Amino acid sequence: MSAERPHVVILGGGFGGLAAARGLDRAPVEVTLVDRTNHHLFQPLLYQVATAGLSPAEIAYPIRRILRRQRNARVLLGEAVAIDAAAKRVCLADGEIGWDYLVVAVGASHSYFGRDEWEAHAPGLKTLEDALEIRRRALVAFEEAEREDDPEARRRWLTFVVVGGGPTGVEMAGAFAEVARHTLARDFRRIDPRTARVLLVEAGPRILPAYPEELSVKAQRQLEALGVQVWTGAAVTGLDASSVQVGGDRIAARTVVWAAGVQASPLARSLGVPLDRAGRVRVLPDLTVPGQPAVYVIGDLASLEEDGRPVPGVAPAAIQMGEHAAANLRRALRGEPLVPFRYRDKGSLATIGRRSAVAVLGRWRLSGALAWLAWLSVHIFFLIGFRNRFVVLFTWAWAYLTFDRSARLILGRGGPSPSRPSPPGPPGSTPSSAG
Numbered sequence: 001m002s003a004e005r006p007h008v009v010i011l012g013g014g015f016g017g018l019a020a021a022r023g024l025d026r027a028p029v030e031v032t033l034v035d036r037t038n039h040h041l042f043q044p045l046l047y048q049v050a051t052a053g054l055s056p057a058e059i060a061y062p063i064r065r066i067l068r069r070q071r072n073a074r075v076l077l078g079e080a081v082a083i084d085a086a087a088k089r090v091c092l093a094d095g096e097i098g099w100d101y102l103v104v105a106v107g108a109s110h111s112y113f114g115r116d117e118w119e120a121h122a123p124g125l126k127t128l129e130d131a132l133e134i135r136r137r138a139l140v141a142f143e144e145a146e147r148e149d150d151p152e153a154r155r156r157w158l159t160f161v162v163v164g165g166g167p168t169g170v171e172m173a174g175a176f177a178e179v180a181r182h183t184l185a186r187d188f189r190r191i192d193p194r195t196a197r198v199l200l201v202e203a204g205p206r207i208l209p210a211y212p213e214e215l216s217v218k219a220q221r222q223l224e225a226l227g228v229q230v231w232t233g234a235a236v237t238g239l240d241a242s243s244v245q246v247g248g249d250r251i252a253a254r255t256v257v258w259a260a261g262v263q264a265s266p267l268a269r270s271l272g273v274p275l276d277r278a279g280r281v282r283v284l285p286d287l288t289v290p291g292q293p294a295v296y297v298i299g300d301l302a303s304l305e306e307d308g309r310p311v312p313g314v315a316p317a318a319i320q321m322g323e324h325a326a327a328n329l330r331r332a333l334r335g336e337p338l339v340p341f342r343y344r345d346k347g348s349l350a351t352i353g354r355r356s357a358v359a360v361l362g363r364w365r366l367s368g369a370l371a372w373l374a375w376l377s378v379h380i381f382f383l384i385g386f387r388n389r390f391v392v393l394f395t396w397a398w399a400y401l402t403f404d405r406s407a408r409l410i411l412g413r414g415g416p417s418p419s420r421p422s423p424p425g426p427p428g429s430t431p432s433s434a435g
């Protein structure tokens with residue numbers, strides 16, 4: 001790579017960062033993409049890993065492989081910890097890197113609304129590690145219930161609470177119900193997994209608040225048909241290893257998943273520019289940062305309003321921003337004025353379970369099997385890698401016919417459960433739990 005050409009550093013190889021890197025293919029620049037993982041993750045299908053429907057490698061792809069044909073791009077595995085805009089340097093956890101242009105695309109994570117201690121009891125879903133931990137906890141819960149003598153303690157193991165009624169919460173609750181009602185239905189001897197209780201708790205007045213109200217109502221009905229209890233207007237006020245407090249109700253539950261709230265990457269703070277309430281960078285319409293025309297912030301980390309409405313934190317918006325930042329960067333190199341970003345909303349889809357989903361596609365509002373088919377096609381189409389598309393399609397077809405979920409492996413350390421209070425008894429005895 002030539003040292004004379006401007007150096008563009010892209011932080012993050014998610015939807016936004018990857019689109020920006022690809023948009024700079026053959027541009028007269030040297031591109032360095034830095035990510036703390038070595039893979040691009042297709043987050044919309046993370047819940048499938050968390051509920052044993054897919055394996056990690058089926059929804060992730062090595063970034064190095066994706067960019068291997070792009071001669072002006074290189075990939076570095078590293079974690080950015082601060083940005084020094086004045087010195088045009090990024091501090092990594094183990095070094096630093098200089099830039100002429102910077103594209104920041106490190107995304108956002110879940111917010112516990114100031115109660116970070118809840119995270120240990122209610123993991124969120126953002127990375128493959130999160131998904132594997134949720135999978136482990138859910139599968140262990142059934143195993144523990146099978147070993148349990150005390151009916152109350154068994155009930156506690158068989159209660160699954162999902163906090164947050166956005167698309168991820170709805171997907172998770174629907175999938176938990178399917179696992180209990182179908183996948184595991186005949187696999188245990190002492191317990192009947194179909195008696196598991198799955199509860200979706202949403203603080204607002206309805207689930208899927210970003211969708212038209214009629215679709216929220218239909219989604220709730222579809223969830224209830226799967227056996228999920230949906231509580232709306234119900235804010236979580238307390239959480240520990242074995243229960244969730246919702247207003248005046250204390251729900252005894254061992255498995256809780258957090259799918260509420262968004263919080264930007266802390267890296268945004270080091271830019272020293274105005275942030276919104278979720279910690280996202282308030283970008284200018286051309287996606288640069290106020291006072292720093294060589295710094296672009298895109299994707300979930302960017303806060304931008306169009307016609308009084310925020311650009312949503314979804315994959316298509318991140319991809320479009322990445323492409324736009326690359327196009328504006330090329331303009332900057334040619335000395336041309338930058339162009340404002342316009343989000344092209346292609347619709348939204350949320351799946352609920354087998355043959356049920358809701359979709360807004362232009363003027364069309366769909367629910368049920370048709371929406372589910374649309375969801376299926378879009379997700380297969382946008383997965384990266386032919387092999388992944390093929391394997392996912394095959395796995396889903398198999399799961400559709402057999403109700404099986406092939407990735408039901410308990411992996412990871414921590415024993416049967418991180419919160420199991422007493423060690424197992426001698427061989428032959430049935431260990432009891434304090435519940």
Ligand SMILES: Cc1cc2nc3c(=O)[nH]c(=O)nc-3n(C[C@H](O)[C@H](O)[C@H](O)COP(=O)(O)OP(=O)(O)OC[C@H]3O[C@@H](n4cnc5c(N)ncnc54)[C@H](O)[C@@H]3O)c2cc1C
Pocket residue numbers: 011012013014015016017034035036037039040041043044045046047078079080081105106107108125126167168265267298299300301313314315316318349
């Ligand atoms: C569970 C889940 C389900 C979703 N479902 C949908 C859906 O169905 N449809 C939809 O449109 N959107 C969905 N989204 C939202 C969508 O995934 C995001 O809007 C999109 O990923 C944002 O892209 P991004 O490039 O801004 O960030 P990301 O895709 O999150 O990428 C950020 C990248 O930055 C890296 N990174 C983070 N911090 C650092 C650091 N300090 N140093 C180096 N690298 C770093 C990360 O490893 C990651 O690769 C979902 C999100 C989640 C979590």
